[in-house]
Amino acid sequence: MQKQSWMKLKDLTPAASNSINATVILVEKGSTIEEGKEKTKKCVALVADETACVNFQMWGAECEAFHPGDIIRISKGIFSRHKNKLLLRAGKRGSVEKVGEFTMLFVESPNMSEMRYVPDTNLPSKLVPESQLTKP
Amino acid sequence: MTVPTNPLLHYNPYEAKHQLDLSLAKAYLLLHSQLKPPFPLTIPSPSEYALLTQALAFSLLTQPDLTKINLKHLHASATDGYDIFTTTLLNLTDNCYPKLLPVPRTQLLFLCSQLINVAAFKVDSLVISLLRRINGGDFTEPNLWLCAELAKILSDNWDWLIDEPLVLTSALFVFLRLLADHYRLVSGPQLDELKRLEISFCIRVLRNCFHLCLGIGRDLIRLLQDLFVIPEFKELWKDLICDPCKFGVLGFSDLCDIYRIKTPRHYFLLRISQEMEAQLRFLLTHVKWVNQQRYQVWFAKKYLSLPGSETVIVDVIRFICQCYHPSKEIIQSNVISRWAVIGWLLKSCKRNYFEANAKLALFYDWLFFNDTIDSIMDIEPAMLLIVSSVPQYMEITHCLLEFLFLVVDNYDVQRKNVIAKGVLGAFNALVKRGVVHSLEVLMNCDKLSPFLREKLSKFLFDKALVSQEKEIIQMQSGDHQDQIAGMPEQAHQWL
Numbered sequence: 001m002q003k004q005s006w007m008k009l010k011d012l013t014p015a016a017s018n019s020i021n022a023t024v025i026l027v028e029k030g031s032t033i034e035e036g037k038e039k040t041k042k043c044v045a046l047v048a049d050e051t052a053c054v055n056f057q058m059w060g061a062e063c064e065a066f067h068p069g070d071i072i073r074i075s076k077g078i079f080s081r082h083k084n085k086l087l088l089r090a091g092k093r094g095s096v097e098k099v100g101e102f103t104m105l106f107v108e109s110p111n112m113s114e115m116r117y118v119p120d121t122n123l124p125s126k127l128v129p130e131s132q133l134t135k136p
Numbered sequence: 137m138t139v140p141t142n143p144l145l146h147y148n149p150y151e152a153k154h155q156l157d158l159s160l161a162k163a164y165l166l167l168h169s170q171l172k173p174p175f176p177l178t179i180p181s182p183s184e185y186a187l188l189t190q191a192l193a194f195s196l197l198t199q200p201d202l203t204k205i206n207l208k209h210l211h212a213s214a215t216d217g218y219d220i221f222t223t224t225l226l227n228l229t230d231n232c233y234p235k236l237l238p239v240p241r242t243q244l245l246f247l248c249s250q251l252i253n254v255a256a257f258k259v260d261s262l263v264i265s266l267l268r269r270i271n272g273g274d275f276t277e278p279n280l281w282l283c284a285e286l287a288k289i290l291s292d293n294w295d296w297l298i299d300e301p302l303v304l305t306s307a308l309f310v311f312l313r314l315l316a317d318h319y320r321l322v323s324g325p326q327l328d329e330l331k332r333l334e335i336s337f338c339i340r341v342l343r344n345c346f347h348l349c350l351g352i353g354r355d356l357i358r359l360l361q362d363l364f365v366i367p368e369f370k371e372l373w374k375d376l377i378c379d380p381c382k383f384g385v386l387g388f389s390d391l392c393d394i395y396r397i398k399t400p401r402h403y404f405l406l407r408i409s410q411e412m413e414a415q416l417r418f419l420l421t422h423v424k425w426v427n428q429q430r431y432q433v434w435f436a437k438k439y440l441s442l443p444g445s446e447t448v449i450v451d452v453i454r455f456i457c458q459c460y461h462p463s464k465e466i467i468q469s470n471v472i473s474r475w476a477v478i479g480w481l482l483k484s485c486k487r488n489y490f491e492a493n494a495k496l497a498l499f500y501d502w503l504f505f506n507d508t509i510d511s512i513m514d515i516e517p518a519m520l521l522i523v524s525s526v527p528q529y530m531e532i533t534h535c536l537l538e539f540l541f542l543v544v545d546n547y548d549v550q551r552k553n554v555i556a557k558g559v560l561g562a563f564n565a566l567v568k569r570g571v572v573h574s575l576e577v578l579m580n581c582d583k584l585s586p587f588l589r590e591k592l593s594k595f596l597f598d599k600a601l602v603s604q605e606k607e608i609i610q611m612q613s614g615d616h617q618d619q620i621a622g623m624p625e626q627a628h629q630w631l
Binding site: 027 | 148149151414415418422433435
């Protein structure tokens, strides 16, 4: 089994793989909407750590489970584009659980969901935030 | 025999399992077959004993039908005065109590009384932790149940209790404080029974162990004042004022003898929960100015949203003034200051009754301030809230100063000079230690009402007060030099 490595939100880059392991605090929660024939519940929340924040997509029962102030551990999550929005989510193979409340510092900028990502100068197959672009 | 999943703690969906729950359940899984007789006659190794104790704790908490046999096993195997067992229950109480399911909760209280019966090691700490678990401003059934259970357990174990002064006085502190809130609630059979238990317990302690009660110090008077409307306490007050000898305690002949005693800080932990304490310490240690908004909203939502819950603000303010003294590094850093948090808490009081009590809680240490035994850090938040509100929030400055003078004049009319001296001493110490450069910031403030400026001037330069204050300082430095316990001098460099 692969060893999990925990990351900070500032190091998020969009990818198709579910490899995001992070501990965050839920800062603000949007309203829950019901989508499609099955009325699947969806909700987007702002989550953050000491380095950055990001928009976190919740599905189904997740929407009712988490509240502002909750400290959440995301394992094997995905950070990818969905309907032209960059969102962090647990995904089908990931998991999310509440591990605490309140006692975590956070910042409300930069928001990684609003970053422009461009190919890295030295390694074009890798995406990096435009602001972190290294000189060739 | 199957054990239901999660018989100990309640988990909401997507909630991580608690570490303590996991280890207790694991110990049970490993050893549950050994929990039935015949019990082994060999003495277990320390690690085996620890595991056995944890397994027994899990079973005792979650399988009430097996209580008799498990207790037998516990008593037979305890070789450490029940230290590990009680510590396990203590950890559970401190870290998981709010999540305990009803059966384990009932069992926990039952086990506490059993441990008192055998005078188990650390059972005093367990009782105190459980007392903290009675939430202030929470009038739901489970919370009132806990309150009644503890009152019953302590009343039923009086002989044990009178040999445990810390538990006795802590329990008194807690029930006096709760009674003030419970007495104002609408009656009902459960509540009436609870009030009767609380009154009976408190009066018994006060009438029989007053010499121990004195150890609580001046906040005892603050607590007793809110109970004046209760007939039994009215009688007590009559005796306190008119017949102090009735209490038969050498060294107590007047209320001033109690005012003189500073309440030890640990009492103020009793009225805030373990989680509330952790959150307040985190807020005041790590959260920077400007970032406190979110945390304040979350704190208010969790602790101050139910009707009547604002009563706990009084206890939070006592905690902040007395139990959280930031280091020099924190004061000089960008972390939010105590005065700002207290300002927010005062604003959160919706009703006058609670706001008045909250302000009294903020100024209480001023009233009897004695530079040799009291800490400048107890009185610093109030002063800084007053001056920092100039000029943008003058209504706060006015409100606090008005209140302070009102209290000086009316708190204890017969002992007004004692209180005036205390407050004068507080002002002087605040200037002497550099919390404020001088009081000119108030006296020369043209935004401050002329009435208050005059009142402040008159108060500070009252010749009678000043000379009495000088006398006291001379007395104190002469007689009490050796008693000046090294209270660290918090010299601030105020920008």
